[in-house]
Amino acid sequence: MIYYTEKEIKEEIEKGKIIILRGDQVYDVTDFADRHPGGKEYLVKHVGNDVTQQMQSETYHHHSLAAYTILKKYCIGNLMQKNVNLRHRNGTVKNGTVNGTANGISHSNGTVHSYGHSVHHDHTFPDDPIDWNEPILFQVPKLGDRYFDWVHRPVDGHLRLMKSEICEYFSQCPWYVVPLVWIPVVLLMLYTSYSSLQDGPCSFAVTLTKGIPVTTYHMPLLFVIGFLLWTLDEYVIHRWLFHLCPPSNYPVVMILHFLFHGQHHKAPMDKVRLVFPPVPAAALGVLVYSVYCLFMPPTMALTVFAGSISGYIVYDMIHYYLHHGVPYGSYFKSLKRYHVKHHYQDQQKGFGISSKMWDYPFGTLIKE
Missing domain, CATH: 3.10.120.10 (Cytochrome b5-like heme/steroid binding domain)
Known part of the structure; x- marks a missing residue:
């Protein structure tokens, strides 16, 4: 010592x-x-x-x-x-x-160190079967029923998920990639929807026999609706998909859970494993757009979805800011405290990230 x-x-x-x-x-x-x-x-x-x-x-x-x-x-x-x-x-x-x-000190080997630096690697999990010197993504099924407890015991450091350098590269994402990739996608969707509606309005069915014509004049309203819908999408995905306890007898489900969100809870301070990489984000995007198309015409859904993607961009930027920024103003300071409690005190509450709004009606608010 x-x-x-x-x-x-x-x-x-x-x-x-x-x-x-x-x-x-x-x-x-x-x-x-x-x-x-x-x-x-x-x-x-x-x-x-x-x-x-x-x-x-x-x-x-x-x-x-x-x-x-x-x-x-x-x-x-x-x-x-x-x-x-x-x-x-x-x-x-x-x-x-x-x-x-x-300034000397005795070590067990009798050597003398001055201003030495000792680092303890303690992963706090009994009989941890994970080999931390190897990529860990495909090791998580070894945890079995202990996985959910293990993933919610945070560690400080960077996680290597995959052996392949290419796969590992695309599993990481700096924060600035999100606006760089998705803002052009939003603009393309708005342009496509606008062009289609200029050729003729689409009909939003209110009843089986009557529909409301949707024109280009309705696009700003649809965009705002989509933006607000994202706050609900964010809550639903975070709570009922990302915080699903994966069954231990389905290793693939466990691996997917860790890939999509478990890794973030295991290493919440890892800067390149916080915002969503474009590929898994696109997969979730297809799911959300498909749900929208169940309730409205595809052309109309494009504008609404463009609003939701804009909400997602704002969400991911806020999420990164809460983890790695120095919040300014009472709203963001309160939101940072709230999100810290979600990670380190009560992981099964506080599912709102960019807003606490949906935690109120669903009864998952973390009390200050």
Whole structure:
């Protein structure tokens, strides 16, 4: 174990390190600060301080078991207590000096380290059958009935899903890909719908014998309806598809669940596994458009669907912002706190991401 004096900790902080204490343990969370679910500013605020009480409080920063597990990864040693004598196997350590070497520490192998960095990899799952040195997507069926519990125990880090470099590349998605891909699709849909309606209105059936003619003048209203419909689509997909507990006797279903959403809950701070890659997003898009076509003519459905895709773009940008941005304004600050609770405290509530609206009528609101 590496020991640090208060002076050494202060020197590291002056170099720009974000170091916090919990009891007599010392943590260097500099690399983690930008991914901290509560925001970097809260770690900066407590630099050099003991955060035990803050982590145990019932206020905004009540921390889950996952938080303590993730924190272990950044433990770099213990705080050297004043006037404590420690025994090195080759000599005496007194007040941080090993055989005349300052800032030293005895390891089990007898070596002396100065300002060392120790990282603990603890995945907090008993008898975890996952080999973390290998791609994990096709390993998840090994978990069987324990999968749902395992996937909701977050870890800090990047997950490699597939062995193939090509497949792995397309399974990841930077945030800016979403608007780059889908805004042109929205414009194409609107143009196609507009061109079709210019040739002649379509009829939206109100009854079996009577319909309402839909023209280009109705497109703005249809677009807004589609945008609002997305908020319901978002809730329904998130709750009843992404948070479905996959049956352990269907490995394919388990793999698909992990691919679509389980990976995000397992590694919620992974920047390239947050927004939806275009291929699975397109698959869900076809499903949503098909449902719309059951209730309205395809030309009309195109405009409504263009509005829904616009809602999806906004949703994915908000989702990324809540995880990796510093929210500005009371609405986004509240939404970030809400979504953090969904990931780390109550994963079976709080299914609204861009809005809490549908959590109210469906009874899944997480209380502040």
